[in-house]
Amino acid sequence: MWRAAILLALGFMFLPSRLAAQSFTIDGRELQFHGYASQGFVHTDDNNWLTMETSHLGSGDFTEVAVNASMQVTDKFRVGAQGFDRDLGKLGDWHPELDWAFADYKFKSWFGVRGGKVKTTLGLYNDSQDLDFVHTFALLPQSVYPTDVRDATIAHLGGDVYGTFGLRHKLGDLSYTVYAGHRSDSLHSGYPYLLSQFGTRFTSFGGLQYGADLRWTTPLKGVLIGASRLDQDTSGVGTGVNQVTGQAIPYSEHSKSDWTNQYYGTYSWKHLRLDSEYRRYLRDQLIFGGTSEDKADVRGWYFAGAYRVVKHLELGSYYSRYTISDVVAGALAAEGFPSETNTSQPANHIYDKVVTARLDLTGFWNLKIEGHFMNGYGASTYPDGFYPQENPQGFKPYTNALVLKTGMNF
Amino acid sequence: MNVCRHFRSALLAGIIAVACLHASAAEVKIVANPGLKSDSISASELRGIFLAQRNSLRDGSHVQPVFEKSGAVHQAFLKEFLKEDNETLQAQYYTLVFTGKASMPKTFNTDAEVLAYVARTNGAIGYVAASANSEAVKVLEVVEEGGSANRAVLVRVDPEYPETLKKLGIAGIVRLQVIISPKGSVEEASLLGGNPILGDAAIAAVKKWVYAAAPSRTTTEVTIPFDPRR
Numbered sequence: 183m184w185r186a187a188i189l190l191a192l193g194f195m196f197l198p199s200r201l202a203a204q205s206f207t208i209d210g211r212e213l214q215f216h217g218y219a220s221q222g223f224v225h226t227d228d229n230n231w232l233t234m235e236t237s238h239l240g241s242g243d244f245t246e247v248a249v250n251a252s253m254q255v256t257d258k259f260r261v262g263a264q265g266f267d268r269d270l271g272k273l274g275d276w277h278p279e280l281d282w283a284f285a286d287y288k289f290k291s292w293f294g295v296r297g298g299k300v301k302t303t304l305g306l307y308n309d310s311q312d313l314d315f316v317h318t319f320a321l322l323p324q325s326v327y328p329t330d331v332r333d334a335t336i337a338h339l340g341g342d343v344y345g346t347f348g349l350r351h352k353l354g355d356l357s358y359t360v361y362a363g364h365r366s367d368s369l370h371s372g373y374p375y376l377l378s379q380f381g382t383r384f385t386s387f388g389g390l391q392y393g394a395d396l397r398w399t400t401p402l403k404g405v406l407i408g409a410s411r412l413d414q415d416t417s418g419v420g421t422g423v424n425q426v427t428g429q430a431i432p433y434s435e436h437s438k439s440d441w442t443n444q445y446y447g448t449y450s451w452k453h454l455r456l457d458s459e460y461r462r463y464l465r466d467q468l469i470f471g472g473t474s475e476d477k478a479d480v481r482g483w484y485f486a487g488a489y490r491v492v493k494h495l496e497l498g499s500y501y502s503r504y505t506i507s508d509v510v511a512g513a514l515a516a517e518g519f520p521s522e523t524n525t526s527q528p529a530n531h532i533y534d535k536v537v538t539a540r541l542d543l544t545g546f547w548n549l550k551i552e553g554h555f556m557n558g559y560g561a562s563t564y565p566d567g568f569y570p571q572e573n574p575q576g577f578k579p580y581t582n583a584l585v586l587k588t589g590m591n592f
Numbered sequence: 593m594n595v596c597r598h599f600r601s602a603l604l605a606g607i608i609a610v611a612c613l614h615a616s617a618a619e620v621k622i623v624a625n626p627g628l629k630s631d632s633i634s635a636s637e638l639r640g641i642f643l644a645q646r647n648s649l650r651d652g653s654h655v656q657p658v659f660e661k662s663g664a665v666h667q668a669f670l671k672e673f674l675k676e677d678n679e680t681l682q683a684q685y686y687t688l689v690f691t692g693k694a695s696m697p698k699t700f701n702t703d704a705e706v707l708a709y710v711a712r713t714n715g716a717i718g719y720v721a722a723s724a725n726s727e728a729v730k731v732l733e734v735v736e737e738g739g740s741a742n743r744a745v746l747v748r749v750d751p752e753y754p755e756t757l758k759k760l761g762i763a764g765i766v767r768l769q770v771i772i773s774p775k776g777s778v779e780e781a782s783l784l785g786g787n788p789i790l791g792d793a794a795i796a797a798v799k800k801w802v803y804a805a806a807p808s809r810t811t812t813e814v815t816i817p818f819d820p821r822r
Contacts, residue, residue, distance in 0.1 A: 214695050254695050257647065257654040257715075262692045282692050291646045301691045309691045316683040316690075346645060348636070355645075403675070453677060490679060542679070591686065 204592070208253075217249040220314040220589030229559055229581045230572035232330055233271030233375065236583065244587070245269045246312060248281060261285045266312065271572070273330055275370045281312075282337055292347040299339050303359040303395040304410045305444040305459050308335055318455075318488040318498040319538050320550040320587040324567055325482030325504035326444070326461045330372035331565050335412065335442070338363030338391045355399040362392035365414065372565035374418075379570050381423030382433050389416035389437065407447040414440040422470065425517065438475065439466040453490035457500075459483060465564060474512035474519075478564045481505050494542045502534040506562045522562060528579040531558040532566060547590045554583040619722035620668045623710050623729040628717070629653050631780075632733040632771065632811055638673055641717065643684060644694045658706055658718035659699040669719045673734070735811045743772060743803045743810060751797035751816060754789050758820045762787070766794040768814045776803040781814075790818050 204215040224231065225240030234241035245268065252262025263283035268274035284298025301309035310316060311327045321329060340363015348355050366388035367373065374384045397408030415437045422433030446459040460483040467476050486500035505525035515521070522530050538552040559577040560566035568577060622633065630651055640646040642657045649655060660666040662678075670676055676684075688694035700706045703720040710716040711728040720726065766786035771779045781798045783791035794816045 212695070214689075216689055216696070218690070248690070250690065250692070252689070252692060252695055260692075260695070264690065264692065284692060286692070288647070291640075291648065296692075310687045313687060313690050316686045450680070455680075490677065493679070496679075545682075 211253055211255060213251060213253045215249065215251050216592060217247070218313070218315055218589060218591035219245070219247040220587055221245050222320060222585060222587035224583060224585050226581050226583045228578035229568055231581060231583060232567050233273050233372075233569055233572055235271075235572065240584075241271065243269055243271045246314065248312065250281075258288045259286070268312075270329065272375055272569075273370055273372060274368070277368060277370050279368060290345070292345040294344050295341060296344070297341040299337055300342050300361065300363070301337050302335055302361065302391070302393070302412070303342070303344075304335050304393070304412055304442070305395075305461065306408075306446045306448060306457060308410075311336070314550075314587065314589045315546075315548055315591045318496050318540050318550075319486075319500065319536065320552040320585045321536075321554070323459075323482070323484035323486065323500055323502035323536075324534065325484055325502040325532070326459050328372070328566065330375075330567055333367040333371040334365070334373070338365055340364060340391075352401055354401045357395075357397045357399070359395045361394070362390075365389060365391040365416065375571075376563075376565045376569060380425065381430075382420060383422075384418050384420035384433075386420070387416065387418040389414060393442075404450045405447070406449075407445075409446070410442070410444040412442040412444075414442075416440060416467075432471070434471050435467050435469040436472075437466070438468050438477075439464060455488045457484075457486045470513065474510065474514035476514070476563050477509045477511070478562065479507040480564060488538075496540040496542075498536075498538040498540065500534075500536050502532075502536065504532040504534075504558075504560060504566060506530050506560055506564060506566065508562045508564070510563070528558040529561050529577070532560045532568075533557040546592055548588065550585070550587045552585040552587070554581070554585065556581040556583065620665055620672060620719050621722045621724070621726065622673075622717065622719055622732040622734055623707065623726050624655070624717040624732050625710055625712075625714055626728070626730045627714055628655070628730055628732075630732070631730070632735050632809070633717075634735050634811075635673065638734055639675075642674055643676075643681075644688055644697075653715065655715045655717045656713070657697050658709055658713075658716050659697055660703075660706060660719070661699045661701055665703065665719065665721050673719075733809050735809065743776075743806055743812070745801055745803055746776065747800070747802035749797045749800040751790075751793040751818070753818060753820065754793055757787070757789060757818075761820045762790075762818075763820055764790050764818050766791045766816045766818065768794055768798055768816070770798055770801075770812050770814050772803045772806070772810050772812065774806055774808055776805050778803075779809070784813065787818075793818075 206213045222244030223240055223242045224234055224236045224244060226236040228237060230237050234243050248264055248266040250262060250264035254260045264281040265278055266281035267276060267278040269276050280299055282299050282301050284296045284300050286296040288294035303309055307322055307327060311322055342359055342361040344359040346355055346357040369384055374387060391414045393412035395410040397406060399406050417436035420433045422431050424431050442463045444461040449456045463480040465478045469476050482504040484500050484502040488496055488498035490496045507523045507525055509521045510519050525531050535555045538550060541549045543549060557580055559568040561568055561577055630649055637649055641655055647654060670678060689696055703724040706718040706720050707729055710718045764787040767784040768781050769784050770781045773779050778799050778801050781795045798814060
């Protein structure tokens with residue numbers, strides 16, 4: 183963490199006052215390079231959060247970097263790729279990955295195709311959740327955009343069909359995306375880490391992912407509404423530990439049913455922006471080689487507002503609500519592993535009130551100061567930010583967090 | 593007395609300065625490469641192009657937007673045509689660039705740089721101060737869609753049915769794009785769809801139409817049916 187912070191600090195010191203994207207001309211076509219880096223610090227009063235040791239002095243294991251290159255080859259055809267790396271406590275852990283890389287051909291404004299590794303369109307911000315510098319908040323509402331399990335939805339290796347067409351009678355525009363592909367999770371993401379507490383070690387996790395998004399830019403000025411649907415068929419393979427005998431055993435799991443519905447709306451007027459989203463994620467997984475079943479019904483929503491007070495200062499706030507209802511069946515249930523369906527219990531919810539100030543120090547450098555006031559810790563069989571490994575003493579019902587984050591982009 | 597005189601002078605100078613600033617900030621014109629087919633662009637097309645939602649006009653012409661980095665002209669353009677502030681615009685472009693869906697557009701510091709680039713680049717479309725010398729580029733009229741729907745036709749001339757087609761009983765519907773001057777005269781009429789011979793007759797008639805006056809030039813679609821039985 184300190185090495186990353188020092189490198190970033192040196193970078194900020196020696197950067198020119200204006201940062202411009204780098205570009206080169208190849209055979210009359212412009213090849214553009216862009217990138218970003220962000221460094222965060224989190225301190226909590228109770229409970230360690232997001233696999234970081236936040237409750238003592240705080241943690242700076244919160245760094246993200248990305249670099250991309252892209253070219254508009256012809257009027258209709260573009261190609262590009264982006265590399266990404268992050269360190270978030272025990273997750274990411276500096277294992278760089280290909281964030282996206284695809285070729286895109288736009289036949290018409292209402293019909294285009296892209297193929298490769300493509301960011302998944304789901305809700306307002308799934309595909310841009312890593313882009314700290316475009317958002318008001320240091321952490322997007324975790325009820326809908328959980329950063330520790332970004333791999334579950336962030337991208338697919340496959341293709342998209344997309345387009346926008348104007349509606350008659352001045353009814354606005356309709357944009358659609360339909361996609362299918364393969365999802366491949368990093369072994370340094372939240373779900374493998376959560377299961378590692380039981381001695382499970384994945385060697386692969388991923389599967390089929392397909393879905394669609396439809397959004398309507400309404401004739402009401404500044405109003406956009408939409409809906410997304412995502413279906414998945416995932417499987418994981420690795421080794422586990424028999425919880426009774428302690429012996430090493432092969433481990434596998436796969437989807438029985440796995441879908442996400444997400445509904446969203448946004449309103450912008452002058453310097454004010456209001457967002458709201460609701461996501462329901464149903465995950466019915468056959469685990470331990472199919473001998474047990476774990477059905478998690480995860481529901482989250484938030485309401486957020488942000489206002490640019492002056493050119494260099496934006497204030498924001500959101501209320502985020504997350505609940506998980508978890509039913510365990512089969513051999514695991516027979517061994518006494520409990521189902522948890524009472525979402526009023528702190529173990530099955532996280533209600534988060536957040537206030538943020540974003541300072542744009544220059545056109546490419548920002549600083550965020552953010553407070554989280556959380557009720558609950560949602561400790562279940564699906565990750566939700568609070569992990570037993572970092573909280574061996576057990577969880578406290580409330581967590582207040584201070585998040586400081588600075589980032590630059592070019 | 594001297595103090596009062598100086599105060600009045602300063603106040604007058606201040607008022608003039610503010611007026612000039614306001615005037616220069618408010619007047620922006622849209623310029624395009626001379627090779628662009630169209631002479632006008634709708635407000636929604638303009639917004640779509642500069643927000644990277646589209647890269648072609650309705651007539652199929654490919655266009656690329658050109659921005660100014662900052663300044664009064666840039667702010668006036670954002671306010672008047674995009675209805676966005678600079679920070680929101682930047683965030684939108686960054687989201688597209690960092691998800692691979694668009695490239696950063698060309699940006700320049702001055703009107704002169706914008707004009708030079710637009711003049712030499714096919715499909716380029718930008719904005720400059722209304723007072724800028726735009727001899728080397730085409731100035732586009734920005735039309736509000738539906739605005740012309742409110743313009744009443746004061747004088748309507750029916751087209752002459754081509755004798756041969758009428759005898760053959762050839763009917764049809766002709767669609768025309770009509771550009772109407774602020775005073776109401778038809779500046780231009782072109783065929784969008786339908787029989788070309790009927791279209792010529794329709795164009796000849798529509799050019800004699802007179803519309804109600806309006807603050808600016810407008811573009812509308814006119815549909816004219818041809819029925820040999822009438």
